[in-house]
Amino acid sequence: MTILLRSLRGTLYRRSLSAISSRAMSSTPLLVKPSELLELTKTGVTILDASWHMPNSPRKGKEEFLLNRIPNAQFLDLDEVATPNELGLKHMMPSARQFADACEYWGIQPSTHVVIYDSHGVFSSPRALFMFKAFGHEKSSVLDGGLPRWEAEGYPVETGPPLTTVKKTDYPEPSLDENAIRSYKQIAHNASLNPTDPISELVLDARPRGRWIGSDPEPRPGLPSGHIPYSRSLPFSTFLQTNKVPGSDATYTTFLPSAALHEKLVSAVGPDNAEKILKGERSVVTSCGSGMTAGVLWLGLRLLGTSKIGLYDESWTGYAARQSSIIDTGEK
Structure with a gap:
């Protein structure tokens, strides 16, 4: 059975990659x-440090x-370049005007290649x-491994x-892709649908599994744990690998290779759903605690060539804070 399942997954993976190869190709990776970023600095690039830490982190x-930063980098504060929603949540998507103003402040033009990093390796930069x-600036990339990898590979820093x-x-002022963001109303309606309904979207939750099950507490006081009905657990760390800094106890994260990303997706949603997602036949929405690490799942799926992906901006903090929300716990 194990050999048969591996064979099936391998077949689906090759078939899916073949079907999406044209979508996955892009002139901007x-x-x-780090070596590629160094080359880009010779021809012109804007580097943004988008490091963000959990509210309970020092x-x-x-x-x-x-x-400590990459030379000539500028800081992108995801809590400042944002528009608080009705619940006052932080790092929500900014308005088009806010985004344009921020780009002007950083000296960015629509033709500028923007490379974003964070100090974890991969954490907040995908967001x-x-x-x-989402605002149509396609010439943008993430530095895989972020600042720790840049330093580990011997490149200079600025202090x-x-x-x-x-x-x-x-x-x-750009236009926001209307398919990029999901609202609470959309998520609540989706949770009321039968998951086999063709119009239903598959919600992938990037929080640690214990919080999804409801056995572990949320880091935000007073917020219950659990999950959106019919959502699937896919912790963001599942898409990442941990790398050791030579000669140190320090570590940093990078994305898994495509084959491993695909394997993790199949394990979370099953072969049939994975194939439909990769072929663009089923829409998927990523969610997390507050809309931050949902970006890791979003980028991992983009790396596999998936096009029909939305992000629930409020994520669990917004969903669970509303008394009208239905919260499931356990493995169902």
Whole structure:
């Protein structure tokens, strides 16, 4: 049975990759390595540090940026380039005007190649990439492995207050892809549908499995754990691999190779759903605690060539905070 299942998964993987190869190809890669970023700095690129840390973490992204960063990088504060929703949640998608103003401040034009990184390796940078892609800035990438990999591979860093003077640009107000974001109303309606209904979307939850089951508490006080009905658990760390920094106990994360990403997707949703997702026959929505690590799943699926992906911006914090929400627990 194990051999047969592996054979089936291998067949589905090859078939899916063949079907989506034309969509997966892009002139701008979704991921770049440190060596590739170094080459880009010779021809012109804007580098953004989008480091973000959990509310209960002592680490502060902007403070660390001033102490240690990739040369000529600028800081993207995902809590500031955002529009709070009716619940006052942070790092929600900004308005088109906010996004354009931020790009102008960073000296970005629509033709500028933007490379985004974070200080974990892969954590918050995919969320920032999602923002750029959702507003149509296709010439944008994530540095796979982020700042820790950049340093581990021996590339220079910059410390102290930034000395680079950035010339403000004009960035036309863009249009948000209406299929990129899901609202609470859409998610609640989707949860009321039979999951076999052709119009239903498959919700993938990036939180740790214990929080999805309801056995572990949420990091935000007063918020119940559990999950959206019919959602599937796919912790964001499942799509990542941990790398050791040579000569140190420090580690950083990078994305798994495509074959391994596919294997993880099949394990979470089953071979049939995985094939439909990769062929664009079933729409999928990523969610997490507050819309941050949902970006990791979004990018992992994009790396597999998936096109029909939305992101639930409020994610579990917004969903569970509403008394009208139906919350499931356990393995169902």
